[in-house]
Amino acid sequence: MPPPPLTGSIVAIVTPMREGGALDLAALARLIEFHIDNGTSGIVIVGTTGESPTVDFDEHCLLIKTAVEVVRGRVPVIAGTGANSTSEAIELTAYAKDAGANSALSVVPYYNKPTQEGLYRHFRAIAERVDLPLILYNVPGRTVADLANDTVLRLAEVPGIAGIKDATSDMTRHIELVRRLPGARSFALYSGNDDTALPYILLGGHGVISVTANVAPRLMADMCKAALAGDIAAARRHNDRLMPLNTRLFVEANPIPVKWALAEMGLIQPALRLPLVPLSAPQHATVRAALRESGVVG
Numbered sequence: 702m703p704p705p706p707l708t709g710s711i712v713a714i715v716t717p718m719r720e721g722g723a724l725d726l727a728a729l730a731r732l733i734e735f736h737i738d739n740g741t742s743g744i745v746i747v748g749t750t751g752e753s754p755t756v757d758f759d760e761h762c763l764l765i766k767t768a769v770e771v772v773r774g775r776v777p778v779i780a781g782t783g784a785n786s787t788s789e790a791i792e793l794t795a796y797a798k799d800a801g802a803n804s805a806l807s808v809v810p811y812y813n814k815p816t817q818e819g820l821y822r823h824f825r826a827i828a829e830r831v832d833l834p835l836i837l838y839n840v841p842g843r844t845v846a847d848l849a850n851d852t853v854l855r856l857a858e859v860p861g862i863a864g865i866k867d868a869t870s871d872m873t874r875h876i877e878l879v880r881r882l883p884g885a886r887s888f889a890l891y892s893g894n895d896d897t898a899l900p901y902i903l904l905g906g907h908g909v910i911s912v913t914a915n916v917a918p919r920l921m922a923d924m925c926k927a928a929l930a931g932d933i934a935a936a937r938r939h940n941d942r943l944m945p946l947n948t949r950l951f952v953e954a955n956p957i958p959v960k961w962a963l964a965e966m967g968l969i970q971p972a973l974r975l976p977l978v979p980l981s982a983p984q985h986a987t988v989r990a991a992l993r994e995s996g997v998v999g
Contacts, residue, residue, distance in 0.1 A: 729764070742922070745779045783807040807827060916992065958988050966998060
């Protein structure tokens with residue numbers, strides 16, 4: 702019988718970089734400690750927020766290895782291993798297993814627009830080739846292809862496929878999936894969007910893979926804990942504080958605003974790789990105000 706799903710706030714951690722784009726592994730280690738100290742349930746390394754499209758294969762592997770070594774088993778490490786090439790996704794997932802990651806997060810293949818049957822075969826192939834729990838990641842706003850519930854249900858029957866990160870914000874879809882999943886509590890259900898994390902959890906989800914947690918780990922952890930315990934009043938109080946961040950950290954493409962916010966907090970340098978560029982000057986006040994309204998900075 703599979704273990705119960707990881708619950709709570711799982712951070713989609715940024716990849717700190719130095720001016721010029723070199724990886725800043727020392728800053729990454731400090732961020733991981735920051736999250737462990739503040740109640741984050743797990744670390745997703747090299748996801749979208751970790752700028753996976755602009756790190757090369759060797760850097761991708763180095764980031765997974767570094768996260769596992771820094772965490773030292775204190776919380777689960779979920780390695781982003783998705784690709785729009787099935788063979789590359791298998792190779793990354795195999796590396797993550799060998800490096801000691803606890804599971805892998807695999808995004809729906811992007812750009813090449815596979816059919817539902819193609820999506821099914823893609824994820825099944827990864828799960829069959831690598832013995833590492835695989836979390837599906839559906840984010841049609843970025844991938845164009847959309848993983849339908851019928852396909853998720855087929856994949857949930859494949860040994861090794863352990864859950865889904867749903868970044869559609871579609872609560873009707875979520876409710877339907879919870880209703881139709883056999884043994885739903887053993888298949889992990891994570892919101893991929895911070896602004897709908899609270900209703901997602903209250904409607905049967907296990908937690909959130911969060912961008913906002915990068916800057917407000919304790920507050921996001923407390924919101925998830927209260928929601929999972931059914932303390933709706935407390936969960937709403939925490940969520941009300943989080944909402945300025947949940948909306949304004951997306952005024953430009955993620956992770957542009959959240960990396961600027963972390964730099965404003967003195968935790969990283971404000972460096973990204975092209976084609977991403979720094980947060981535009983008119984949005985500085987917007988993101989700074991959200992940090993203050995949420996109590997992250999004074």
